[in-house]
Amino acid sequence: MFSVDLSDLTYLGENLSRPECVLSTRSGDIFMPDKRGGISVVRADGRTELILGRNAPQGFMPNGFALLPGRSFLIADLGPDGGVWHMAPDGTLTPKLMEIDGKHLEPTNFVGIDAHGRTWISVSTRLIPREGSMKKGHADGYIIMLDASGARIVAEDIGFTNEAIVDPTGRWLYVNETISRCTSRFEIQADGSLGAKEVFAQYGAGTFPDGFAFDAEGGLWTVSVVSNRVIRVTSDGKQHIVLEDCDSAAVDAAEAAFQNGTYTRAHLDLGGKRPLGNLSGIAFGGADLKTVYLGSLFGSRIASFRSPVAGAPPVQWEF
Template identity: 40%
Template sequence: MSDLPSTALLSAADATPIGSGLDRPESVHVTGDGGLVVSHRGRGISRVTPDGRISTHGPNPAMANGTELTPNGIAPQPDGSTLIANIGEGGGIWRLTADERLEPVLMEAEGIPLAAANFVMTDEQGRIWITVSTIKQPRYQAYSDKVADGLVVLVENGRARILADDICFANECRLTPDGAGLVVSETFSRRITRFDFGTEGLTNRRTLAQFGRGDFPDGIRFDSAGNLWVTCIVSNRLWRVAPDGTARLILEDCDHALVDRVETALSEGRMGREHFYDTGESRLGNIASIAFSKDESRAYLGSLCGTSILSIPIPKGDQA
């Protein structure tokens, strides 16, 4: 990626906070009325109305397998419920019902516990897609570019099957716009991996984008033009990756001293949770997910450490 522009189109000064008092708003989704649904640690979700009013939903405290629920990816459903990937010690995929009950949906696949469930989404066919960052417990044992035991799980017709079991800390995944492929964030190998998807499962694995120092890809989402937008924790960079793999730096608020600390810890095999929750001098809070307004004039960014959702303009025309 050395041939990429080194200057971002946007900086932290272009980001507008929406809401306040959110707790680990890692995953963000836009609702039909232009509001937001975000994950909320220890409860379930928070809803943010278009005028910025916040309501938090879920048991207080929400417990999953005897430990506090730590929602990572969430997937709002048409019936008013929300699927939640619990990356906390209790693991598993849970459903927060419309009347705020917490119910287990899937705790294992092919006999393997979903202990570090990272992400969940549903597609137009009603299938559930899940990523599990690692099967190691505790999960910080997989904070390494030398461990690749993350899972991609598909639930179809009530049956859960593992489509991939060798992902380097599996994070968000997305179906390609044509439905013929799947892309996955491999956080600690710093890459976006693409597969073809068909009757044989996931095939033809290749790298769509390889990132460099400080860039640990987390949340991803396609826009209507087929570009994949990638949020990177630690570096607090937002990249836009074209279908041919060409990447453009859109937003950056990088604390290089923080990057040095994390990269040193990674190389010495001592990286831990504290490195994900160290924001250094960055004002973006370790951006971890992205969603778009209906007209794609703005993007909304979730984060590991922020207390608000960040809204940024999407560059248009020649400047993009």
């Protein structure tokens, strides 16, 4: 069974700041959010550039984001203003979606697009501060779908909504529920509404899923905060840990806290003390889509390794 050791990793990028999410393109450019208020780009020639947002709201915290044709961006703001912002290639920021059903959006986790021009937005919790939702059994996250007809909530009662991505078939929207510790999926209806939720993968002790990506064989690769795990889930639901970088005692402590109701942000951040910096994002790239890139909450570089399985081309691959 394929596995990766820390010694197998290579690194790219310089002086990155909280590269939480990773997007790749055929050109070889790699994109990630930057805590300083914009998007960092590692160019195909290895140079690192930072596109800072202009006129950003106070506390602007880029988190999940989408690359658009023309290489502008949609950015989910995890800061106090929340919502989704559009950032032009020169950094000019304009609000894209700031409220739903007449209510201002809470700090917003992720935004992605699909091949049909729809935008999918995840809000982890309605609680502010959001750390109050990091309790076993808490599930008040939701998903918004934005299309030409406007924005509407299409799924609710999610256990800390994280990345939400349409699969390569276009049939399913998958979502990682960090606190429910599962990957769920919803069948997408013709009008963009969602069918009933199905649990695709339920994870065990020490796994708190964050970002994920699809491979060309129908597998789903997810990364976990706390334990710094990369897990491949096959189409029939079988799981295999490809990579792990954790202090077992720290993971055990976080797991005990999760089970007894004392889990806090400090427990989630334990993975940041390890070399992989609390894994939170993953993407396939390289000319053959067999290079795996790993984003993190505390890293200053992007870790990468080679996979025997190619990734499925992401929606922005040709952008």
